[in-house]
Amino acid sequence: MAFGKGEVKVKWVNDLIQKHNLAVVGIQETKRKHMSEMLIRKLWGSSDFEFLSIDSQGNGGGLLSIWNNSLFSKDTVLCSEDCLIFTGKTLLWSAPFKFFNSWLEEEDLENLVIDVWKNFKIDGRHCKLFLIMQKLKVVKSKIKAQAMEYKRKEEGDRNVWRRRIKEIDKIVEEDHHSIDIMAERLDLVSKIRWKY
Structure with a gap:
């Protein structure tokens, strides 16, 4: 934030x-x-x-x-x-x-945390607070990696939607449009605005 x-x-x-x-x-x-x-x-x-x-x-x-x-x-x-x-x-x-926390809405977050908690191993000679801190660091790094992947996917979606809007605009310029095609354009514009 x-x-x-x-x-x-x-x-x-x-x-x-x-x-x-x-x-x-x-x-x-x-x-x-x-x-x-x-x-x-x-x-x-x-x-x-x-x-x-x-x-x-x-x-x-x-x-x-x-x-x-x-x-x-x-x-x-x-x-x-x-x-x-x-x-x-x-x-x-x-x-x-x-x-x-907005991350709680992500589908894979619970599995990611469970996986780290079960499978992350560290020398047990440290205090419990230190072990928790190390596990939380791993969770954070995995969440960041997942966020980067989501951003790449969303950027790809946004590019596909923009290309389709340009196609629709060409159709409208040639005066071959219908209510359905205009509704599709409005839907794509709202997706871009809502997500980004």
Whole structure:
């Protein structure tokens, strides 16, 4: 979720936090080289927070976790350039857990995570938190690879739709068109706009 594109995403995140009364929020792909306290205050909507962040490297990455410091107390932190894990205690809090993530809608995500969790092996002499972090890194790299494949496929679809729109435009110019062909053109244009 890149915050460099203006205030719209900041307001959207703040609206989600306020609407659902969230106590802990994790955001990936911030694409920010530095998360200022002022920006985080805008996201959170008040000054009752603490946060951990990992700055982006180049055009990608960046992690941010924010929590209500009167409801959650951080204990242990384990982080690297692309992983942020922390533990803590809830303070007078029994709110339900809510998770918003567009990747959950992807068909193969569950199988990908299960496969990594079952088959990824690492020297067992490390603490459990480190092992989890390593598995999450593998999951993240596989999700990125899958995302690249989806983008390539979508770009191919978009090119096919654009070629068909040009064909339809030639047919319309020659005055050989029908309601069906115009409906097909509108459908293709809406697909391009909706997906991209």
